[in-house]
Amino acid sequence: MTSPATTPEQILAIARRTLDIEAAAVSALAARLDGEIVAAVEMILACRGRVVVSGMGKSGHIARKIAASLASTGTPAFFVHPAEASHGDLGMITGDDVVIALSNSGESAELVAIVPLIKRRGARLIGMTGNPDSTLGRASDVHLDASVASEACPHNLAPTASTTAALALGDALVVALLSARGFSAEDFARTHPGGALGRRLLVHVRDLMHSGAALPVVPETASLKEALLEMTRKGLGMTAVVDAGQRLVGVFTDGDLRRCLDRGVDLHASGIAELMTRQPITVSQDVLAAEAVHLMEARKINGILAVDAEGRLVGALNMHDLLKAGVV
Numbered sequence: 001m002t003s004p005a006t007t008p009e010q011i012l013a014i015a016r017r018t019l020d021i022e023a024a025a026v027s028a029l030a031a032r033l034d035g036e037i038v039a040a041v042e043m044i045l046a047c048r049g050r051v052v053v054s055g056m057g058k059s060g061h062i063a064r065k066i067a068a069s070l071a072s073t074g075t076p077a078f079f080v081h082p083a084e085a086s087h088g089d090l091g092m093i094t095g096d097d098v099v100i101a102l103s104n105s106g107e108s109a110e111l112v113a114i115v116p117l118i119k120r121r122g123a124r125l126i127g128m129t130g131n132p133d134s135t136l137g138r139a140s141d142v143h144l145d146a147s148v149a150s151e152a153c154p155h156n157l158a159p160t161a162s163t164t165a166a167l168a169l170g171d172a173l174v175v176a177l178l179s180a181r182g183f184s185a186e187d188f189a190r191t192h193p194g195g196a197l198g199r200r201l202l203v204h205v206r207d208l209m210h211s212g213a214a215l216p217v218v219p220e221t222a223s224l225k226e227a228l229l230e231m232t233r234k235g236l237g238m239t240a241v242v243d244a245g246q247r248l249v250g251v252f253t254d255g256d257l258r259r260c261l262d263r264g265v266d267l268h269a270s271g272i273a274e275l276m277t278r279q280p281i282t283v284s285q286d287v288l289a290a291e292a293v294h295l296m297e298a299r300k301i302n303g304i305l306a307v308d309a310e311g312r313l314v315g316a317l318n319m320h321d322l323l324k325a326g327v328v
Contacts, residue, residue: 018152018160025148025161026168032145033172039142040126041176044075049096051077052123054085056110058159059102059166066100066170073178082110090114095122103127104146104162106134115139128169130162144169205292206285208325209306209315210236217242217313220249220273224260227252227272238303240313241276247311250276253303282307285314289327292317 005011044051051070055063063079070077080089082101093099099118103111106129115136118125127140130147137143146169152160177183210216216234218227220241230239231252241250252272260267260275281299283292285306296304296319303318 014154021150021152022161022164025165028149029146029165029169029172036142036144037173037176040144040173041180043124043126043142044098044173044177045180047096047098047124049094049098049123051075051098051100052080052093053077053100053102054080054082054111054114055102056082056108058163059104059108062163062166062170063100063102065167066102066174069171069174070177073174074181074183075174075177082108082114085114086110090117093118093121093123097123098126099123100126100128101136101140102129102146102166103134103136104130104159104166106131106136108136112136128166130165144173203289203325203327204285205283205287205289205306205315205317208289208321208327209285209317210234210321211315215313215316216240218272219244220276222272224252224265224267224270224272224275227276228257228267236303236316236318238316238318240280240305240316241272242313246313248280248282248305248307248313249273250278251280251305252276280305284308289322289325293319293322293327296322 005014051067053063053067053070054060060079060081067077067079078092080092085093101111101115106127112135115125116139119139124142125140126142126144127136128144128146129137130145131137132143132145132147146162146166148161148165150156151158151162214234216230216236216239218230218239218241220243222230222241227239227241231237231254238251238253240248241252243249250273252275256275256277260270265275281295281301282305283295285308292304296302303316305313306315306317308314
């Protein structure tokens with residue numbers, strides 16, 4: 001029986017050894033990659049159906065992750081449990097599909113049992129194993145070698161380095177595929193509309209801006225008092241100032257008000273035209289909200305106005321709107 005690690009030094013040494021072994025396993029993969037991964041990418045790109053990923057036990061967990069990564073990066077994919085496949089789920093696999101089967105030994109009974117049936121259906125088979133001469137390795141149309149020198153487990157039993165290697169090799173396949181497809185950040189956002197990236201890449205200024213009756217705006221002939229009342233009603237901490245043609249000529253903000261107070265401006269006698277900030281920073285309503293955030297942060301402002309191609313005011317938004325939408 002192995003003596004338990006009881007001291008902090010022993011625990012730290014074992015943890016570091018584990019990471020060293022797994023890092024070495026991944027590094028060895030990179031050196032061993034060859035034309036097989038190119039063949040796998042080409043096979044999947046030519047696939048007219050779906051990519052079906054399968055594996056038992058810990059390999060099954062890795063297979064699920066690979067399927068999810070493929071599906072979210074432009075390659076339709078799903079996981080099939082090999083044991084369930086023998087009890088009806090094999091019907092999910094068609095002759096137009098590509099199957100990626102994971103097994104470190106290449107001899108997982110449940111997986112090996114369905115290989116002839118997969119081949120009989122006409123589906124192509126990519127095997128990912130630690131043994132090219134295994135049953136699964138020999139049956140595969142393309143074999144990806146995920147072998148490792150040893151597991152990080154001190155008994156060389158618990159799947160550790162082998163699952164890390166399979167996961168990394170799966171990621172290599174996924175990234176090679178998305179690059180071959182020209183899959184962009186915008187494409188990624190469309191498959192992740194609920195995530196932070198989706199919000200940053202899919203939300204435009206027009207989706208968040210205040211417009212119509214909610215838009216704070218006064219004519220350039222307005223008094224400062226009228227402008228302050230408009231700012232209070234609309235609650236954005238600013239008001240746009242427009243000419244008779246609704247073209248933006250200036251903006252007045254809470255910051256401008258504080259500066260007026262510092263200078264002792266007569267709030268009752270002043271007109272907004274003499275106190276507003278002329279040529280304010282603006283954006284098009286069609287730009288991404290993330291671009292508006294970048295501009296606001298760069299210019300150190302909390303609100304921004306949107307105008308059309310002719311300079312007419314169409315909307316306004318502030319940092320609170322962007323925070324609430326999850327863009328910031």
